[in-house]
Amino acid sequence: MTNSMNNLELVKKVVTEAVPVLKIEEVDKQQLAFEIDKRDVHHVLTVLKTSGWKQLSYMSAVDWIDENKFELVYLVFNWEVPVYVQVRAKIDRVNPEMDSILPIFPGVKYYEREAHEFFGIAFPGNPDYHKQLILEEWDDIPPLRKDFDPEAYSDRKFPKREYPADFSVVDPKNKSIEKRKERKARANALRTGGKEQ
Amino acid sequence: MASIEYLILILVGASFLAYLFTKLNTYLGSVFTILATMFVFASLAGYGFGMGLDTTVNYLPWFTFNQTYLGFYFVIIIAFVYLMVSFFHPYYLGQYKYKDSYNMLFLLSLAGIIGAFYTDNFLQLFFFFELIIWTTMFLIPQGKSREAAVSYFGFSVAGSVAMLIGIFLIFSSTGQLDITSGLAAISGTNAIIVFILFLIAGFAKLGAFPLHIWLPIAHGNAPHPFSPVLSGALVKLGAFIGILALVRIVPTANLLVDSINLPLGQWLVAILGSISIVFGTLMAIKEDDAKKLLAYSSMSHGGYILVAFSLMNSVAFAGGFYHILAHAIASAAAFMAIAAVARATGTTKMKELGGMIHKMPITYLAYLVAIISMAGIPPMGGFISKWLIFMAVINKGMIFVAIAIFFGSVGSFLYVFRPLAALFLGQEFREYKHVKEAPIMMLIPTFILMGLNVYTGVFPSFILNFINNILGELGYAALNVTSSSIINVFDGQGILNPALISLVFAVGVFIAFIIFILLKKSRSVSLMDTYTAANFVHDEHLLHYSVDFYAPLERLYEKHTNWMTKFYESLAKKVKEIGNLGKYLFMSKNIGTTMLWIITIIILLLWGVAL
Amino acid sequence: MLSTKFTPATKLSKAEIDRKWWEIGDFFRRNSLWLLMYCTGCCAIELPPAMTSAYDMERLGMGPMATPRQADILLVSGYLSLKTLRRLIYTYEQMSEPRYVVALGSCPINGGIYHDSHAVINQLDQYIPVDVYVAGCMPNTEAVMNGFVDLMDQIKHKTANGWKKYHANFEWYKENQRNSLGEVDVHDEFHE
């Protein structure tokens, strides 16, 4: 039996032998994250796939607007060794582009379409990446970019209910708030002997 | 006074004329074919009902003719189907390679049929049978496949060889070649062998289990206007031979199945008929080609006919005879409707078709009426025949046969509904937007068949009275049919009044119509505007459910359907191997070996003759 | 003195006869309201108690139905994203008339807690007419039942006219739909 520590070591060994790793992060006992260069992604994913990480669980992107970068995250899983491996790679935020990993993991087809839709990343190599998937008839910048303002979009696109200026949810006949204030003041007056009002 | 001999000679002459005319012009030849068929049918209908045809022979030596009610019943049905189908010829012949010979062979096979049913001599029967088989064999490959003709011919020849051996046996044991007296005179073991041989011939023509393999292949691949003839008319030849064997041969008394009081042979035929019904039904449910589906349904209906004629009482016989008529009309109508669709769209595959009702409503109605009759639902002819067979089976208490006939009857709803739903109903495909209703000449037979389907179901007394004549001829008691078409079987065990059923049905529909018309008018929407769990579907193919229609049911038996086909395939392989062996022995390069074999065989043959 | 002779009632005009028939129809309609439950949001959780023995919707003659063709009420339970709104409009147009819409929760009223989302619309009655709103996040089951009773009252007093409004202001509704949604029915590879 191998324990989880050995598993993590195994993964580290596999990945570091394959490509130069910029940063390693232990997310938890069963998850390891490797930050690598964009060009090494295909290689490391191939290595991982041949050493047992056969399932691509998820692929998405993170918008680091301060660094002006997108970070792509590939999450792969092994059914023999219970460790998730995250492979992270940063790409430019301006004209973002990343070669598709479709030949390695065919299941990435829809994740890449989703990432294109929500972040605007292009995936040459995936013939369908530009097709719409979730957002139907979207007409603005991709919505999960940090510079997108959902509230402005909502105000612009969806009519809001107009409430009159004197609209109030408070019932004018309901005096319970005033009464509570009064009660509090009276109690306070009693406690302090009327000195502090 | 029309003479049978003249009719046959006229048809033979007309066939050569049709050949010439068709060579000149397809349309002219086809119209001539229609006229010739019409003339023959008219003379048969005009003189035949009263047995008024002349049987004298002037020009054809060695031929003798005789008319019976039994033969006439078959010949009029088959000639009628031929007439109906001939209306289709002008519109289809253009597609076929040998159109001139098509018309010629069509008329020649009709001549063969008239001869076969009007003869009283075994050798002539055999001759005419061969004429029918050989002529039709060249008609079938003009359709989709040549193999269809091969398998049709193979099974037909197997049947006719069996019949020929049977005829020889009868002649050698009784010295008679007359059909009636020959079959009546034969007895003992010879009777059993002849019974089996004739039934093999009958089964092969009828396409009943286990000799059914050719049926879907030939029906499915035959030219579209010829499939109605195959199914509506030619398989009935098998029923005729079956009747000869089952009814005419005096059953041997010591082989009775006690509990149901039926001769063993007849009982076995009933069981085989039941297997045909079940097998045909299951295969039809599974089939994806509309014509093959109807072919399997013909097999299932052939099973009903076999069951009916093996029950040895007049109710069952009447049911069987009525079923022959009802099925001929219904099946011809259904095949012709499919043919009309195939002409318009070029396919009979159910998955490629849909929504034809919006383009071909009359064809749709014809098909609807036909399948109502096939499924045995009241206002149509099929109900009466099935009802008679049911009552006979119930009266006999044959439980296992009953399972089969009930299964086949309910199963027929399943399979006849499939082409209805897949071809005619459902989404209208944009490929077929240009399709139009069949031309008027093709609608004439459609209307006639529709009318006859209803007529046989509402007023059966005329036909049943004629069937009573046949029953009398065969030596059975007549069916109790009163003038107002009330059928009473087994002294009141079942009483049926078809006209009343139709009336009540009409009243019901009238009431429903009144309710419908009184209420608020509905808003008309397009076919694509359907409930799709609120999903947008713009492709009509995705909204048309016709492939693997009965998938959950098919899954239950799909593993067990192929063993019969496999058996015949391996048999065909063996035959091929033997043929190759012969080829190897005879056609070797060494001419001396070949000569040696030939001489040996000639000596052997001469020795056999000398013996 | 009143005449004993039978006098036929004064001849009603066609409009009056229609009105009488309509009132009779209203009696049947309000006593047999069938729901099409469009369970998009969290308010759908209030429906099981409303249907089962706690509140027993069936005693009012109400019950769930499988398809829009059979249903009388389109029950919108909760927030509507753009994607679901498209389907909701499509479903609403498939229903047989007279048809009513009941919206549960605060999201269909003003967007509720999703008022600033790029994917959730704010106000349902801009797109299809709503007969009864049941406010609350989420409304409790008594409120839901009360909403249905309100709808029955409205039908009785002939004020449940949302479906007529939709016909009358069809262009206005369509324009709102187009402004927010682009096209209502989407053509793409999943729908071909």
Add this chain to the structure above:
Amino acid sequence: MIINVLVGIGIAFFAFVLQTSVAGLNRKIVGRLQKRIGPRWYQEFIDIFKLLSKRSVSHGWIFDFGVIMALGGIIGTAMFMPITSNIVAFQDYDNFFIFVYLLAVGMLGMAMSASGSGNPWASIGVMRALTTMLAYEVPFLIVVLTIINLSGTSSMTGIQIFQQTAGNNWFILALPLGGIVGFIALMGMLGKKPFETYIAPAEIASGPMVEYGGKQLGMLFILHEISVWIEVTLFVHLFLGGATNIFEFLIKYFAVYTLANLISNVNGRFKIDQVVTFFYKWPLLMAVTQAVIAIYFGWVI
């Protein structure tokens, strides 16, 4: 003849009113079982009249024609059915097979109309309905074969009178196995759970009825009520000795329908292939055993 037809129409109307009321009562009973108040007993009437008052959609002429043909066929079938052994519209012509096959006109009409709507759910529902029919009809007809063979008549009145004659038992007692098969087949005919596969509202959106609304659906409800009446009445007449007067009929009818409904309400739903294998296993075996015992050995209790 006109009198007879009018009596027949009366019977069809009676069938509609009776079954609609009984169905409403049964909804109430089921409600009480589930600790609910349940709807009013006339709720079914309200539902039907509401549907008839709505404005529906139509998918072309076959969509309407099929409904008319179906309802017409069912009304026609009901007109033949005797209520008791004395009340029958067409004396002597109430042959058993009319009910089985004229009922099929209704099924065919509905199937045609449903498929004509162009909705695939409807076609799936039709497929399931026909498959279920293939399953339950065969065992049922084998039992009926036994009954007709024993009683020597296939007239529904005749079978009732045969059972009512002194010395003859009700067939449910005389043929106990057959009676059980008959009841299971009745559950299938009524489309009650566990054989409810072809309606399956949560699965295939109420199957054949998916595209109906308004008057077409209302007419189908009428059709459904009348066909339920025919099926339950068939069971009463075949197995429970029919009825000599109308009260006896009402009691037997109510008992049979309520029992079927109660059994239905404590069951789940079969898959469609399970329905077929179920019916061709035990009920068919029981039916054949019963037929062999009764016909060949003559052992009838």
